[in-house]
Amino acid sequence: MDEIYAEAEQWHVNTGNETIHAKRVPGRWRTIKWLAASVWLIFFLGPYLRWDGRQAVLFDIPNRQYHLFGVTVLPQDFWMLSLLLLFFAILLAVATALAGRVYCGYFCFQTVWTDVFTLIEEKLEGNPAQRRKLESAPLTGRKLRVKALKHLAWVLIGFVTGFSFVAWFYGAGKLWQDFFVGNANAAVYASVALFTVGTYVLAGWLREQVCFWLCPYARIQGVMLDRTTVVPTYDERRGEPRGRMQKGETEATRTTGDCVDCNQCVAVCPTGVDIRQGQQEGCITCGLCIDACNAVMDKVGRPRGLIRYASLDEIEGKSAPPMIARPRVWVYGAILVLALSGIIYGLSSLSAIELKVLHERAPLFVQLSDGSIQNKYTLKLLNKTSEDLMVSVSVESEVPVTLSGAEEPIAAKHGEVNPGIVFVKMDREHLDAERIPLTFVAAATLPDGTEVEATRESAFFGPKP
Template sequence: MGGLWRNIKWLSASVWILFFIAPYLRWGDRQAILFDIPNRQFHILNTTILPQDFWMLSLLLLFFALLLAVSTALAGRIYCGYFCFQTVWTDVFTWLDEKLEGTPPKRRKLDKAKLDFAKFRIKFTKHLIWLLISVLTGISFVAWFYDAFDLWSDIFSLQAGSTAYGTIALFTVGTYVLAGYMREQACFWLCPYARIQGVMVDNTTLVPTYDFKRGEPRGRIVKGQSEDERTTGDCVDCKQCIAVCPTGVDIRHGQQEGCITCGLCIDACDLVMEKLDRPKGLIRYESLDVLEGGENRPLLKRPRVWVYGLIMSAALAGIGYGLSMLDALELKVIHARQPLFVLLSNGSIQNKYTLKVLNKMTKDVPVKITATGPEGLILVDADGITAKHGKVTPRTVFVRVPKSNLKGENTPIIFQVEGEEDGEMFVGTRKSVFIGPKY
């Protein structure tokens, strides 16, 4: 059955195409998006995120958690109905059922029929396609963590490793069973979201709602009866809303745990109303407040929208700040504590530092370290450093300054690291302090 909300469901489900094709997009000589867990590197286009930057991942998870909460507060389980992978894969498997086996009555008839070549061919074709989709789902998931082209090569050459094969097998079985057999039962028995949604919705939440004032009392159509003679509501008790509901909910009994707010009941009811030449919207997206004649509160008058919005904005701002501050080369400077300084025989003051160079590039890079500060500053043991890619390279260096050039006990000093990759120069700086004797 088609309809506005059915089409919207297919349109929203199409975002999952990126799940399958994104791992094959390239950026230079590597995969555009690659979560390289063995090497502890996340590559997103030209940005490489290392474990030191994973605090941004926490903010990203916070943002999506609040996005789920605010979408539920505004429109119920809209994620379940339009974006959830379980819903999307179940829709695809159900669509295959209809194309290969026909409508539900035909499918039931086929299941009861004796096994012959025609039935075997249909069933074999269906389950083969189910299996191929399940295997492709598993491979696509692993490809986000394993170079996609290398993955295919290693799979067929049996070089992929037990972790890759195990993950593919797990997703294959999971997809085949959950989308092929359990389907909406997974929403009832496995997903915790249905249980916690009750604390997220309120009387202002837009959800598929049956207009009981207009629909009741229900009654079948009486042949030859005019609209003026009718004593029943607009609901003709056709039960089409129940038939199309993925979880079998009767929306006329109000909001229930099984409702995933997909809107298919709205399409079914609107089609019946159109055939009966009655106004559409007997079942529609509406809040309980409006349905009962209350005020339709705008979004900006809902406190939770402001609270969620502020927290989400702060999370996005933090992520933006973190990305803007990412450097291909990062430098950390640790001043030695014991001793804080050493007086040399020539009258100079010497400080000891441990420099840690973090190389976020894809290759090992020779780097040059310099320091600026008091006049006469000399940097010792800072030559010949090669920063390993994706790792922290430590080096102990010494800084010497003539005592006469020091103006106080603590003097600012700036370290700088420079490296070059593919003709592009990268620089990282770090402020520190040079410590001398008290005056």
């Protein structure tokens, strides 16, 4: 424990009193980082994908309809959202248990947007040294012009982010028609403004401070790592003692480790972490320090891997079980499979119409003047399609019954629950029990000619025979 505290005392945590200008170096992990970040193109381009003449994915909150390609999900089926959230939560837990904060380093929107913002900053203001010099320089026309252009680009990216977010809920085509002519509602303008300002402030100004102080997931991950978790790690046994290369030094005369104390691993870190001080709070597992160190090792003629993805057990030379053999991975995997199975089942079992039948309880039955027994039912028809339908209702039973109140098809509006009252009558001579099973059937024809139906089990009640 004393060793842990001693190591933590050497950590460098930026509390916002300095701006980190991380150096950019090419390498394997930088390439992987950009490829992983490209997943966010779906966020910007997704609303423009069409399916059957409409937006492929549209969360139509005013009409309480959620269109996912050819499937329309209504609030009644929203239990699948719980499974979807569970799936992604466990997926994050699996990723963290195996490879630390890999989500933060490669996929997190804060990390990706900050990376894009700092790339723009580098293109306009120059390398880290030039940026620091520009910051401390007096205000001139050139500085004002460069700074204004940079912040304008940041605001523009923030606006596109907010506009794209709203397009998932409002409809991309309709948003383009309404937004710029003032026809969109106040919630649309407020949402775009909030995302514009939020993106500009979080990615442009706060940057790594969001990871340090605002993101709760960064704290949660700290208790999810163990000695077998693979994270960027400095091989202290190989690298120490650190020291600069001496002129004429050979392998036989060298008295220092492989680390030449160039500080390139710190220079490229987006959170300012010195990985040589051990795994710490600010490390987002992005692997950029590995690229920087490998490049230096190539130049000085020493083997790569001084900083590499490795577990603590591996660095200390201990044998570690393979990832697939870890019980936690199996538990997480089982939950993932169950959640995904539930989502697939829910999507595959969605029907175009849904029928619910409520039996009148007071009274359960009435006896008519001709001696027959009558029951009253309230039908609730849910039309899950995007078109109004005419739904025919019938009833099936082992004994003859008569259905009244549904002689004509019921008009079912799309996306709504459409109630209706029907009566079922049975002759006394056919009533051989107090309770007789019934099956109500609702059938409709979709605009494309497809026949759909929904059934619901109920019961017919009468006096003792």
